[in-house]
Amino acid sequence: MLSxxxxxDYMPWRRRPRITWPNGARIAFWVAxxxxxxxxxxxxxxxxxxxxxxxxDVLGYSWRDYGNRVGFWRMAPDVMARxxxxxxxxxxxxxxxxxxxxxxxxxxxxxxxxxxxxxNTRYFYGMNEDQQRAVIRExxxxxxxxxxxxxxxxxxxAISNDETTQHLLAEEGIKYTLDxxxxxxxxxxxxxxxxxxxxxxxxxxxxxxxxIMRNTPPERFAAICxxxxxxxxxxxxESGTVMCxxxxxxxxxxxxxxxxxxxxxxxxxxxxxxxxATGREIAAWYTExxxxxxxxxxxxxxx
Amino acid sequence: xxxxxxxxxxxxxxxRGMDHEIYPFRALPKAQPVTWPNGARIALCIAxxMGHFxxxxxxxxxxxxxxxxxxxxxxxxxTLRDYGSRIGVYRLMNSLTVRGMPATALLSAILARxxxxxxxxxxxxxxEIACAxxxxxxxxxxxxxxxxxxxxxxxAAALVRARFGTSVRGWHSPAHSESSDTLRLVxxxxxxxxxxxANDDVPYVMVTDAGRLICMPLSQDLSDQRMLHQQHLxxxxxxxxxxxxxxxxxxxxxxxxxxxILVVPITPWxxxxxxxxxxxxxxxxxxxxxxxxxxxxxxQIADHWRAQNPN
Numbered sequence: 001m002l003s004x005x006x007x008x009d010y011m012p013w014r015r016r017p018r019i020t021w022p023n024g025a026r027i028a029f030w031v032a033x034x035x036x037x038x039x040x041x042x043x044x045x046x047x048x049x050x051x052x053x054x055x056x057d058v059l060g061y062s063w064r065d066y067g068n069r070v071g072f073w074r075m076a077p078d079v080m081a082r083x084x085x086x087x088x089x090x091x092x093x094x095x096x097x098x099x100x101x102x103x104x105x106x107x108x109x110x111x112x113x114x115x116x117x118x119x120n121t122r123y124f125y126g127m128n129e130d131q132q133r134a135v136i137r138e139x140x141x142x143x144x145x146x147x148x149x150x151x152x153x154x155x156x157x158a159i160s161n162d163e164t165t166q167h168l169l170a171e172e173g174i175k176y177t178l179d180x181x182x183x184x185x186x187x188x189x190x191x192x193x194x195x196x197x198x199x200x201x202x203x204x205x206x207x208x209x210x211x212i213m214r215n216t217p218p219e220r221f222a223a224i225c226x227x228x229x230x231x232x233x234x235x236x237x238e239s240g241t242v243m244c245x246x247x248x249x250x251x252x253x254x255x256x257x258x259x260x261x262x263x264x265x266x267x268x269x270x271x272x273x274x275x276x277a278t279g280r281e282i283a284a285w286y287t288e289x290x291x292x293x294x295x296x297x298x299x300x301x302x303x
Numbered sequence: 304x305x306x307x308x309x310x311x312x313x314x315x316x317x318x319r320g321m322d323h324e325i326y327p328f329r330a331l332p333k334a335q336p337v338t339w340p341n342g343a344r345i346a347l348c349i350a351x352x353m354g355h356f357x358x359x360x361x362x363x364x365x366x367x368x369x370x371x372x373x374x375x376x377x378x379x380x381x382t383l384r385d386y387g388s389r390i391g392v393y394r395l396m397n398s399l400t401v402r403g404m405p406a407t408a409l410l411s412a413i414l415a416r417x418x419x420x421x422x423x424x425x426x427x428x429x430x431e432i433a434c435a436x437x438x439x440x441x442x443x444x445x446x447x448x449x450x451x452x453x454x455x456x457x458x459a460a461a462l463v464r465a466r467f468g469t470s471v472r473g474w475h476s477p478a479h480s481e482s483s484d485t486l487r488l489v490x491x492x493x494x495x496x497x498x499x500x501a502n503d504d505v506p507y508v509m510v511t512d513a514g515r516l517i518c519m520p521l522s523q524d525l526s527d528q529r530m531l532h533q534q535h536l537x538x539x540x541x542x543x544x545x546x547x548x549x550x551x552x553x554x555x556x557x558x559x560x561x562x563x564i565l566v567v568p569i570t571p572w573x574x575x576x577x578x579x580x581x582x583x584x585x586x587x588x589x590x591x592x593x594x595x596x597x598x599x600x601x602x603q604i605a606d607h608w609r610a611q612n613p614n
Contacts, residue, residue, distance in 0.1 A: 003357040003358055003359045005376070005382065010421070012389065012393065013394070014424065047375070181382040182386050203379065204577075204578060220537060228578035230577075231578065
């Protein structure tokens with residue numbers, strides 16, 4: 001067993017090389033809707049059971065299915081598009097087969113698709129390297145076929161990555177990973193071959209932990225998101241920060257909550273030094289302009 | 304019916320006072336009155352839980368708050384805690400430094416070796432370093448063999464003293480967990496105060512076979528780990544609770560003429576995240592605005608208390 005992921009070096013939140021974003025923006029703000037399919041009858045995994053109730057878990061299944069039938073259509077074309085905010089979809093790639101309507105709508109909205117595995121009920125725990133590689137390759141092909149897009153980003157289903165997953169992502173040409181939550185800026189990721197960076201995802205500003213685990217009412221959810229933005233916007237004057245807002249249509253797309261999203265997005269786009277970006281755009285900008293400098297600073301012992 | 308064994312209703316430690324010899328009972332009104340510098344009513348100590356959580360930490364006999372709750376390898380849990388040591392603690396340092404306030408770090412000793420740049424910044428910020436064991440995977444409990452526990456205490460003490468010198472004299476057992484030997488081993492390693500028993504607002508003396516320890520207050524009930532992480536309460540419930548505690552202690556100090564101590568236990572991976580740091584700042588400002596506050600390290604408070612309680 002590993003005592004740490006071993007994929008990143010220590011970088012204190014001081015003295016870092018300055019990050020600048022396009023057009024003098026202080027903060028790169030990106031929204032990551034998790035468009036998922038949880039199977040009605042998935043196989044078991046030794047480390048995690050997909051459902052808490054005996055299968056079929058009708059309540060668990062149908063709650064999540066609401067996201068694809070209703071929530072997505074309410075939050076995406078209506079609320080997000082109204083504010084000019086594109087999504088970077090954390091996609092269970094089988095959605096391309098099950099619900100092509102959703103993929104079509106995402107493409108019309110100029111949203112990025114990245115992989116969140118095939119199904120949210122197929123964990124990476126215990127897969128061998130060939131199996132992981134097969135999933136990554138198949139996901140790349142499916143996204144290309146369904147949308148014409150390249151696959152650049154990755155979030156392992158339920159962050160169930162195994163010890164070698166990040167190495168395989170790099171070897172398969174993935175450019176950015178979201179499996180690590182160690183920072184508010186992109187960081188270099190160490191892999192055995194190839195190149196990979198991490199860009200900030202979030203489990204703090206994320207409707208699953210906030211709304212389900214922490215029992216947060218919608219108004220407080222909005223207040224927390226705004227507080228997160230305010231701090232990172234302020235710090236971004238010194239060096240560019242990233243704020244990710246991960247969403248799940250089955251939660252935020254509920255009629256009693258969607259106005260909270262509207263409220264947060266209105267607040268964010270009301271600031272002038274915000275880069276409304278996608279994951280791919282943040283990764284590309286950082287890799288081109290800041291990665292080498294960060295690596296040199298780390299090599300010099302973070303002076 | 305057989306019932307329970309006969310000695311189940313035998314109470315060998317039933318007597319006036321405690322059911323152990325570590326310290327005597329003392330009711331709050333019997334605590335010796337104390338005064339703080341400039342006649343301050345409240346000695347305020349910000350105690351920062353700087354734990355390191357190895358991804359392969361044992362899950363028995365219990366998982367320390369913040370430990371790996373998801374299946375191995377839990378990047379989720381590991382990287383969120385590590386965020387505290389990379390970023391959260393710097394936000395806390397900035398907040399306290401601009402207000403001229405010190406803090407006491409309850410430090411996993413392993414961090415002294417892992418993150419030397421962070422140690423330099425803590426030293427520059429003049430935070431007091433107290434040793435909080437080796438890391439959150441090396442808990443102290445009755446299942447740990449004595450020799451192994453002694454080695455853990457000695458190794459942890461050596462690591463922090465190698466970086467911060469022999470002035471390190473405070474101890475906190477990670478996750479507030481101890482064996483029956485821990486206090487003796489801590490005294491043996493030359494520590495003069497410990498913090499983690501949640502039973503008083505006023506310091507008191509613990510007696511071990513290896514010498515005495517001052518036990519400093521450290522609440523778990525009123526901590527961000529319990530309220531924000533375990534109970535999932537909103538940030539404002541925690542900051543409001545701290546301010547209410549301050550008000551109560553302040554009134555007691557006024558009424559009794561004896562200074563009171565407020566220890567605020569906070570955690571970089573909780574209070575140091577962007578959406579909470581402003582609430583933390585506002586809480587600090589509210590406390591300081593009340594006046595008659597002496598912001599101090601735990602060691603400074605222990606010294607002042609000891610000088611007025613020489614026995």
